[in-house]
Amino acid sequence: MKKINLSSAKTLGIIGFIILLLLPFFFKRYMSAFIVSLAYYVLVLLALNDISSKLDKKEIFSNFLTACLVSVIGGLVAIIIAIVGGISFLAFSLRGLAGFLSTSVILYLLLIYAIVVYSAYFVKKTFKDLGEVLNNSYFKTGSDLYFIGAILLIVVIGFLLMYVGEIFFLIGFLTMQDEIEIEEHTPQELV
16 A cells, blocks of 8 residues: 655645635736636646546546636637627717627626536536545535536526535535555556
8 A cells, every 4th residue: 555645736726725715805907816716727727737636536636627728718719709799889889789789698697607617517526536436425425516507607696606516626625534544556467
């Protein structure tokens, strides 16, 4: 048996999720919210990279990286569409495009919804795998709550479920063991 130290990953994950849970308090200041969410992404990515490389489970890191990229790129696309839509509305508002505008807003909201659900799917895969590898039920429960919350974003309760899922992720990191033992594989066993 080989001992693996996960204390630095645990600390990074705890700090990252504390930052994420404090994010709603920064929404009034957009630049602060951006910096806080960037810090969350970096810290949790570092924690998951450490865990996945030490346990040789690369999919844990790659799934969360995919979720981050989908969120960031999707957010940028949504901002660009909002700016272009706003300019178009101002340019053509005198021509009676109210029907076109309402259809555009609905499509825009559906695009954002799809981005959030798609990203949440990869978050779910990440923490479901992490929970199985570390035998931590908080990660598994949090992943289900987070994904169901993303699907239910159309209803207000979705935000609450996602937030509770994030709390479960934090508890998962808090209860994670600092050291775990894994079996070493000799070259003969791999054949």
